[in-house]
Amino acid sequence: MRALTVIPEQAGSLEVTDVTDPVAGPGELLVQGIAFGVCGTDREIAAGDYGWAPAGHERLVIGHESLGKVSSAPEGSGFAAGDLVVGIVRRPDPVPCGACAHGEFDMCRNGQYTERGIKQIDGYASELWTVESDYAVKLDPSLGHLGVLMEPTTVVAKAWEQIERVSNRAWYEHRRVLVTGAGPIGLLAAMLGKQRGLDVHVLALGDEGIQPKMARALGATYHSDPLPTVADKIKPDIVVEATGSAQVAVDAMTHNASAGIVCLTGVSPVGRQVTFDAGAANRNIVLENDLIFGSVNANKRHYHQAAEALAAADKEWLAGLITRQIPLAQAADAFTPGHNDIKVAVQL
Known part of the structure; x- marks a missing residue:
């Protein structure tokens, strides 16, 4: 079968290669790949910035944003042939740390977790793939190809869960949310805010193009x-920060309502200096009981939350998020962002 692979930490190694067809082991599903999404993490791996191949292998099958249809499933697994599924990205570390032992492997404390398509386990960018039934999540069949949006939705499902958990430190009435960034994470974060009945505001660069249109179509x-x-x-x-801009992150931390909550989901590049009054920022955070936290990845609970959010979403609006669909043979084209791209998907 064909798969999109790289030699980790070697720029220019991205290519479609022939790999051995997978065989489902005990408790595993055999899945026909439908599509996978491409994000900044994939582009960084393709650029040779990081990535880890499975032990004993030179190449890594990339792709952590999955979508597939079950070909076969073990009896009693809760899955059946034809089910629309995604595979969870992260696996708990083998020790395990306390968080992993409690199913919160997105909060791994010792960094020994593994990840499909990123760290030591082949990903989902292949025509066939297998996944443990405990790490597969069924989607509403009405989503069809829109199910490729599942993994980025899990990221914001977790962010919103954490926002709501920390807001319980005191009486708190959620009313108004500002989402910075109108990429997939930002727009999906805004969608989950609208599903919660909030007054949602989206901030991004420029008034032209598809991003403003998608934000306004969401309401x-x-x-x-x-x-x-x-x-x-x-x-x-x-404030949900989804740009990864250091300046925007600092501005988010220093401009919010009293007792405000700031969730940072964007990963800023290192080496870019920003000047701000740290003393004033500290003073305001303390005196206003502000809370700032970072959120990344997702566990199984967040996948189920994301599946529910996507099932409840306007399908026409979701379709607008997928701005390009590319065949596997031309997958390299997905790694050069287009001017109006939101989410690029590769068809398997």
């Missing part, structure tokens, strides 16, 4: 002014 208010200007005007109770 959110779109902004392109600097974050301090927007935040001082709307005074968001919650």
Whole structure:
């Protein structure tokens, strides 16, 4: 079968190669791949920035944003041939740490976790793949190819779960959320905010293109002014930062409502310096009981939350998030972002 593979930490090694067909082991599903999504993590792996091949292998099958149809399933697994499924990305470490032992492997404390398509386990960018039934999640069949949005939705499902958990430290009425960034994570975070009945605001660069259109179609208010200007005007109770810009992250931490919650989901590049008044930031965070936290990855609970959110979403709006669909033979084209790209999917 064909798969999209790389030699980890070797730029220019991305290519479609022939690999051995997988054989489902005990308790595993055999899945016909439908599509996989491409994100910044995949592009960094393709650029040779990081990635780890399975033990004894030179190449890594990439792809952690999966979508497939079950070909065969073990009896009693809860799955059947024809089910639309995705595979969970992360696996708990073998020790395991306390978090992994409690099923919270997205919060692994010792870093010995493994990840499909990223760290030591082949991913889902292949025409066939297997997955343990305990690490597969069934999707509403009405989603069809839109199910490829599942993994990025899990990221924001976790973020919202954590926001709601930490808000329980005191009486808290969620009213207004500002999402910075209008890529897949930002727009899906905004969608989950609308599903919670909140007044949602999205901030990104420029007033032209598909991102403002998608934000407004969701019923959110779109902004392109600097974050301090927007935040001082709307005074968001919650900020979800999804740009990865160091400046935007600092602005989010220093411009929110009293007792505000700031969730950082964007990963900033290192080496870019930002000047700000750390003393004033510390003073405001303490005196206003602000809370700032980072969120990444997802566990099985978040996958089920994401599946419910996607099933409840407007399918036409979801379809607008997938701006390009590329055949596997031309998968390399997905690794060069287009000007109006939101989510690029590769068809298997």
